[in-house]
Amino acid sequence: MILPPATLGMLGGGQLGRFFVLAAHELGYKVWVLDPDPNSPAGKAADRHLCAEYDDFAALDQFAAGCAAVTTEFENVPAGTLEYLAKFIPVRPNADAVGICQNRVAEKSFLRANGIPHAAFAAINSVADLEAAGTELFPGILKVARFGYDGKGQARVTSREEAIAAFQAFKNEPCVLEQMLKLDxxxxxxxxxxxxxxxxxxxxxxxxxxxxxxxxxxxxxxxxxxxxxxxxxxxxxxxxxxxxxxxxxxxxxxxxxxxxxxxxxxxxxxxxxxxxxxxxxxxxxxxxxxxxxxxxxxxxxxxxxxxxxxxxxxxxxxxxxxxxxxxxxxxxxxxxxxxxxxxxxxxxxxxxxxxxxxxxxxxxxxxxxxxxxxxxxxxxxxxx
Ligand code: ADP
Ligand code: MG
Missing domain, CATH: 3.30.470.20 (ATP-grasp fold, B domain)
Structure with a gap:
């Protein structure tokens, strides 16, 4: 058990991190936040804000030396950062779990492999993948595999032609094409x-x-x-x-x-x-x-x-x-x-x-x- 007044590390400085800081303070812990934004909401509430990029290894060394354990509020922290920190201190959740959640292809493949109900999908890495995609995926939603949020990096497509145009507009980045469900x-x-x-x-x-x-x-x-x-x-x-x-x-x-x-x-x-x-x-x-x-x-x-x-x-x-x-x-x-x-x-x-x-x-x-x-x-x- 890590007990107060230990210092906890938070990767990411948004509002989710800020509420973590407030909760940790109430329980008696100190918190360091790592986030490149000098005005990050969690950084402002933290005991210390390391204003650095997530792959700044000198900052990560400092972070690991000052914190008893580290967590995240942001799924796009590079998996390499979590793996690096895990050599020194407990990192929770683990890098593999974060890696699955941060990539829609890995995420949906995980659901499929574990028999968990999900909308039909195909991984799209090329125009050829779209040409081969099953007809049940239209109308569908093309989503970039990484870094999409709040509906960004998504295009609703009714036909294969529209999907190809959308894929090219996403600069041929890896995507998933998902069947559009009628939502209750x-x-x-x-x-x-x-x-x-x-x-x-x-x-x-x-x-x-x-x-x-x-x-x-x-x-x-x-x-x-x-x-x-x-x-x-x-x-x-x-x-x-x-x-x-x-x-x-x-x-x-x-x-x-x-x-x-x-x-x-x-x-x-x-x-x-x-x-x-x-x-x-x-x-x-x-x-x-x-x-x-x-x-x-x-x-x-x-x-x-x-x-x-x-x-x-x-x-x-x-x-x-x-x-x-x-x-x-x-x-x-x-x-x-x-x-x-x-x-x-x-x-x-x-x-x-x-x-x-x-x-x-x-x-x-x-x-x-x-x-x-x-x-x-x-x-x-x-x-x-
Ligand atoms: P984000 O990362 O932006 O939250 P989501 O995959 O959750 O991306 O999509 C955002 C919203 O778009 C969903 O909450 C839902 O309203 C709608 N949406 C996404 N995928 C589908 C789908 N396959 N069928 C119907 N609606 C969808
Ligand atoms: Mg969502």
Whole structure:
């Protein structure tokens, strides 16, 4: 067990890392953050911010010398960085698990090899692969294998010709072509798994996206109890097969009433923000606990919750002239949110608001998820 006041290492300085820092501080730990951005939200909250690239080995040596164990908030940390750090200190989750989650070809091949339900797909490395792709993959979605997020690096294609054009627009980068499913809705399971293989799943959340970015999460999801149980079982199976230690997010599609795994995130997940306000232990505290070899906390929710992401768009008033097409910049009227007594606001302290950038979120708590949703949507309308 790693006990306070040990120093923990966090690779990545975004909001997920920031919540980890806050959770670790509450338990008595110190945190060093490694991130190349001098204004990273987690770096600002950390005890020390090593402002360096992920493959800066001199910085990694310093990091390994100063930290008792290291984790990540960002799936695109190079696998080589994790392998290098693992020579000196525990790295959780392991490099292989992160490597699978950061490459859509490896991820979907892992699902197929383990008999886990997923949308039909083909790995695409050349135009010839697209010419050979089965007709069941059209209409489909072409996704770059690496570095896609928030719907970026994706093209919806109805025909082979469109897929070839999209592949060329992605500069012939390795991709997957995935069958387009008719979605009833989307859900996710966030869980934590410890060294001994014990897992704790948080309640299943239902996720609504807008423009490819998570917009609203509702927990518990509307699925039947039986389907929520199956989603949790599938997520636990994935974590076990990955030999995973830490907090893991698993996204699912529900199509014609059936579950399909969409993708995995080897870190806390945006749809698990609600656990900070609604659960006995948050997804970030579980990450600290799993990293340090502490027993996992209770993942039970004491309330239903609705989380709303606050994107940079609401800092702009498109009806007023500004320096560019986004309109005039102004601080949203937060008093509208403070007026709602069952709403918890979280702002990440990011330096610049940009359209599409995740700047903060809020969570509304109510015994009844439908009431929480109504309050959340009204609160958003009041500031938007
Ligand atoms: P990201 O890394 O951007 O989250 P995803 O693969 O999760 O990428 O895709 C983003 C969103 O696009 C999904 O949450 C879903 O709404 C939609 N989508 C992705 N793949 C499919 C698919 N095969 N069928 C239907 N909708 C999809
Ligand atoms: Mg996704």
């Amino acid at each position: 809705y989307e859900v996710s399971v966030v869980l934590a798994r410890d060294e001994q293989g014990h897992t704790k799943c948080f309640p299943v959340a239902e996720n609504q996206h807008s423009g490819g970015i998570l917009d609203v999460s509702i927990a518990p999801a509307r699925s039947s109890a039986c389907q929520r149980d199956s989603a949790q079982e599938i997520a636990e199976h994935i974590a076990a097969k990955l030999g995973y230690i830490g907090t893991l997010g698993v996204e699912f599609f529900v199509s014609h009433g059936e579950l399909y795994v969409n993708e995995m995130a080897p870190r806390p997940h945006n749809s698990g923000h609600y656990t900070v306000d609604a659960c006995v232990t948050s997804q970030y505290e579980q990450q600290v606990r799993a990293l340090c070899g502490l027993p996992l906390g209770d993942a039970r929710a004491h309330s239903a919750a609705v989380m709303v992401n606050l994107l940079g768009d609401i800092w702009y008033d498109a009806s007023q002239p500004g320096p560019d097409a986004h309109g005039a910049y102004r601080e949203p009227d937060w008093s509208k949110l403070y007026a709602v007594s069952n709403l918890k606001l979280h702002l990440y302290g990011k330096h610049h608001a940009r359209p599409g950038r995740k700047m903060g979120h809020f969570t509304v708590l109510d015994a009844d998820p439908a009431k929480a949703l109504a309050v959340a949507l009204a609160a958003r309308a009041a500031i938007g």
